[in-house]
Amino acid sequence: MDLLAILSIVVEPRILGTILLCTLYGAFVGAMPGLTATMAVALLVPFTWFMDPVQAAAAIVATTTTAIFAGDISGALLKIPGTPASAAYVEDSFRLSQTGKPRTTLFTSLFASVCGGVIGVAILAYATPQLAQLSRSFSSDEAFWLATLGLSCAVFVGGPSVPRNFASLFIGLAVATIGIDVAVGHPRYTFGVMELYDGINFIPAMIGIFALSELLRNSALGRQAHLGKLVVEPLFSAIRDAWREFRKRWKNVIRSASGGTVIGALPGAGADVAAWIAYAVSRRFSKTPEAYGRGHVEGVVDGGAANNAAVAGAWTPALVFGIPGDSVTAIAIGVLMMKGLTPGPDIFTNDTVLVYTIFGSFFMANVLMLLTGGLVVALATQILRVPRAVLMPLILLLSMIGGYAITGSVIAIWIILALGLLASGMIWAGMPLAPAILGIVLGRIVEDNFMVSMMKSRGDLTEFFARDTAAVLGTLTLLVWAALLLRAGWSFFGNRTSSK
Template identity: 55%
Template structure:
C-alpha cells in the first residue's frame, strides 16, 4: 500500500474543479457518442484526444477514462430502444434487452444494465488497484528479453485470441508494425520509408492515424449506408422509475455479476481483446452455466447481467498491462498509451516508483467516474428518446469536421489531415474486406517498443536467439508465445479439412 502522503497528494490532484468538470463534460460526451448507433467508445476517445493534448496529464486522463466508461454503458440504450447496439460492446445482449423493452420492461433492462455496469466497473478497478502495483514491482526486474516476449505475447494475443480470422488480423498487425518503422530509425538514425518527405521523419503521427482508422472510416461507412434508409423504428419508451426491481434482479444473480466482472477483467487485461469480446465471452459462459439456457436471446435478464458487468469490468482490466508494461489491453488503452507518452509519463513499472501519486490519482478518477455513471446514465436514459432522434445525416458531417480539426491540431499543419485521410481510406477498405483495424493501432503503438527491445536484445546477445530464453521469466514467456503459436497453427491446419466459414466483419 502507498503511504498516506501519496494518497493525499493523489486526492488533491483529482479533487480540483478542473479535473471534476473535465470528467463531467467528457462523461456527458461519452454518453452521447456511445448512445448514437455507429459511433463507438473508441471513436469517443479518438475525438477527445486532440482536446486532451492541451490539458495537464490528470485532467487529460480523467477525460479519457470518463468518456470511455460512459460510452460502454451508453451503448446499451439504443440496444434496448431500437435493437441497434450503440457500441460493439453492447451487441452480445441486444436481443434480450430489446425484447424486454417490447414487453414494457425497458426500465428493468436499462436499470439493470446501468447498476451492473457500475458494479462491474468497480470490480474491474479493484483488480486494477491490487494487481497493477504488484505486477509493477515484479516488472522492475525485467530486461529487454522479458519486454520483448511480453510485447510478442501481446501482439500474438491480438492475432489469435481477439479475432475471428487470425490471418487477416496478422496482416493488420504487420501493417501497424510497418507503419511504426516509418521515420528515423532509433538505433542507427537512418531515415526509413520517408520517401524524402521531411514531415515523415518524425514517424507517422499516431493520433491522426487513429482518428482516421476509428472515426473517419466510420463516417465513410455511415454516409454510404445512409442512402435510402427507411424511417427510424418506433421507440417504446416506458415511463416510470428506472431502478425499480433492479435490486431484486441483482440479489437473485450475485454469481452472474461476479463471474461476468471477473471474466471481463481477465479478457480486458489480454492485449487486443477489449470490452466487446469480454461481453460476448461473458454472455456465452453465462449461457453455458445457466439452468435455463433456452431462454437466452428471448428477453432473459441473466445473460444481460453477466455481459454488462463484463464489458465495463474489461475497462479496468485493460489498463493493467497498459500502466504496468506499456502494452495496451484494447484500442482505447492504445490511445491512452499514446497520450501518456505525449505527457512525458512513459508507462512502465518506473512510473509506479517515480510518480505514484499520478497512478493513484488515475485509480481515484476511475472510481469517481464509475460512480458518476449512475446519475449521468439515468439522465441519458431519460433524454434518450430525444437524442436518438438526431439523424445520422446531421451527426456524421459534424463528426467529420471534428476529425479534420482534431487531426490538424496534432501536427499544427495539414499533414495531420493527410495522415488521417490515408488511414481512414485504408481502414475503410480493410474493414469492408473483413480485416480488423484494431491490430493496426496495436502495432503502431507497440511497434517502437517492440523494435527497441528486439534490437537491444539482438545486439546484447550478438544475434544468439538462445539468449532470449536464458532468464527464467523470459523463458517462461517465450515458451508461452511459442505454445500459443503452435496450438493456433495446429488448429488452423486441422480446420482446413472442414469447409471454411466466411469471416465475420469486426468493427471496433
C-alpha cells in the same frame, strides 16, 4: 491508514466538488472525437497550481477515469473510438446502438467501467508493492513476449476466414512499419514526409478505419436508399436493461478488471492493450463466440471493465518508481513533483495520506462517474435522433477536426483519408478490421523490443529466454502461437478435404 480517515478526506466538500467537476470535464472531453485523456490532463495542469497536492491528484485521476469511459460514447454513437482503449469493442457497441439500443449499451458499458475502475483501485491499494515487483523485472525481452502474445488476439477478434484474419493483421503491422525504425533511425516508407517519421498516429488511424469507412459505406448506400431514423430507447428502461445485462456478467467484469489492472501496471502496455486482451479472452471463453464483432454486449462489458481498470494499474509504476506508464501519468508525476512530492517507494511511508487519497479519489471518481457519465450518455444519445443529413456531415467534420487536434497539422486528415480508403477496400474484400487495428497498436511495440533485445545480446536469440520472467512468458507465447497455427492449419486443410 484506516479507511474512515481516507473517506473523511475524500468526502470533504472541496475535494468532492473537484472530483465532481473533473468527472464532468473528463466525460465531455472523452466524448469529443480527437480530444484525448492526455490533452484533457495537460489542459488541467495550470489549474492544479492553485490546488493542494491531494486536490490536484484527485483532479487528474477523476479526469482520466471518465475520459477513458467517455471514449466509448463517441465509439458507440459515431463509430469514432474516443481513445485507442475503446477500439477493441467499437464494432460491437456501434452495431448495438444501431439496432436501437444505444442507451442500454452505453449504460452497460458505464456499469462495467465503474465496476472495473473500483476493482482496479482495490487491487492497486492492496497489491501495488507486488505489482511493482512484477513490473520491475520487465525489460525489452519480457515486453516483446507480452506484445507477441497480444498479437495472438487477432485470431479471436477476427472473422471466420483464417487467411483473411491474418491478412488483416499483417496489413496493420505493415502500417505500423511506417516511420523511423528504432535500431538505426532509418525512415521507412515515409516518402520524405517528415511528419510520418514518428509513425502513423493511432487516433487518426482509428478515425479513418472506423469512422470514415462507415461514412463512405453510408454514402455508397445512396440517397435513394431509405434511411430510417434510429431508435433511442427511454432512459429508465435502458438503465434497467443495462443493469440486468451487467448483473448477468459480473464474472466477466471481475476477470477482465483484475486482468486489466495487471496489464495496465506493466510497462509498455496500457488501457488499449488491456481492452484487446480482455475482449479476446472473453470471446475465447464465451458460449457465443460467433456473436462477437456483430454487436455482442459481452465484449463491451469485458473491454469496458478492463480499460478502466488499467487506468488505475498504470499508476503503479508511476507511484512506485516515478516511471510514467503513459503520458497521463508522466504529466501527473510532474504535477506531484511541483507539489514537493517525489514518487518512489518512499512516497508510501512519507506521504501515506496522499497515496491513499489518490486511491480514494479513484474510488470516488468512479462512483461519481455513475452520475456524470450517465448524464452525458443521456444527453449524447439524443444526437441519434438527429436526421442523417445533419448527423453524417457533422461526423465527417468532427472526424477531421479530431485528427487535426492530435497532430496539429493536416497530415492527420491525409492519414484519415488513406486509412479510410484502405478500410473500405478491406471491407469489400471481406476482411475484418479489428486485427488490423491490433497490428497498428502492437506492431511497433513488438519490433522495437525485438530490436532492442537483439542489440543488447548482439544477435543472440537465446537471450530471449535467459531471464526468468522472459523464459516463462516466452514459453507461454510460443505454446499459444503453436496451438493457434496448428488449429488454423488443421481447420483450413481439414475443411478443404471435407468440401471436396
